[in-house]
Amino acid sequence: MADSYRLNMDFSQVACVLAGEQQWVTSPADGVSRIHLEREAAESGHTTSFVRFEPGSSFSAHSHPMGEEIYVLDGVFSDENGDYPAGSYLRNPPGSRHRPYTEQGCTLFVKLDQFQKADTQPVVLRPEEQHWQPGIGNLSVLPLHTYGTESTALVYWPANEVFQPHTHWGGEEIVVLEGRFIDEHGEYPAGSWLRSPHMSQHYPRVEEPTLILVKVGHLDNGTRE
Known part of the structure; x- marks a missing residue:
């Protein structure tokens, strides 16, 4: 059954999703929707997505067994460690944990479970630090x-x-x-x-x-x- 969720997982092939061809899909969290770009399984494994948080929405606390990479496209993304305005770049290494939320809403580009094993350094780069x-x-x-x-x-x-x-x-x-x-x-x-x-x-x-x-x-x- 898991194979039915697979999307663009043959990395020997070109993959492309054009603006306007995308469909937002609701996630398990209220107020959070996604456009899947790469997906290995329903809610785990290698995943690349656009993720949209409506104002005031949040996602339950969760861990990243193989890391999470985030670029904030618009709005302000937040977790218990701080606020990350549009243009911020984050790397939460394997084993990290957080509870994301937003007050004003935001859109993210997110890559999950794609860290190299020895790449364990957290990264937080806000626009003023770039x-x-x-x-x-x-x-x-x-x-x-x-x-x-x-x-x-x-x-x-x-x-x-x-x-x-x-x-x-x-x-x-x-x-x-x-x-x-x-x-x-x-x-x-x-x-x-x-x-x-x-x-x-x-x-x-x-x-x-x-x-x-x-x-x-x-x-x-x-x-x-």
Whole structure:
């Protein structure tokens, strides 16, 4: 029966969910709904989702057996350890526990049970603690997390920027936060999610200012230590 819940779990394949094609699904917690992007089982295992908390909603206290990674898309997310406004990046390592809630409402991008075994460092980066750096060409890059081959960052593209053709060792996962990301395979407006497999290639560009959340090096078909 668990197989009926599986979604986009073949990491050798491209996966894409465009804005406007998404359907919010209610969760076991009142006022909390989700768009499933990757899912191994109904309420456990490897999961990637957009999660929306209505104002005043909360989720019961729970642990993260294999870790939780969060980027706050809008609103203010909170737990017993503090408040995290839009643009905050969190890593709750394996074995951590919290009780999340929100007063004004929020939307999150969440990845569950996807930590490397030895990656146990908690991370809390609010917007005021983040620092942009120059990237290739006219890009700007804001590093969020790096461990082994895996790296997560925000990347800002000015209007009409064209990036060099490149290959994704370990794959690439993108959430389009603002603007519209484009490559030879399609166009991805804000709110879209795109996953490209190990050793895939593309030639990306934009026509308008665009901000993306990018994770690379984490889809190498089980070859990581």
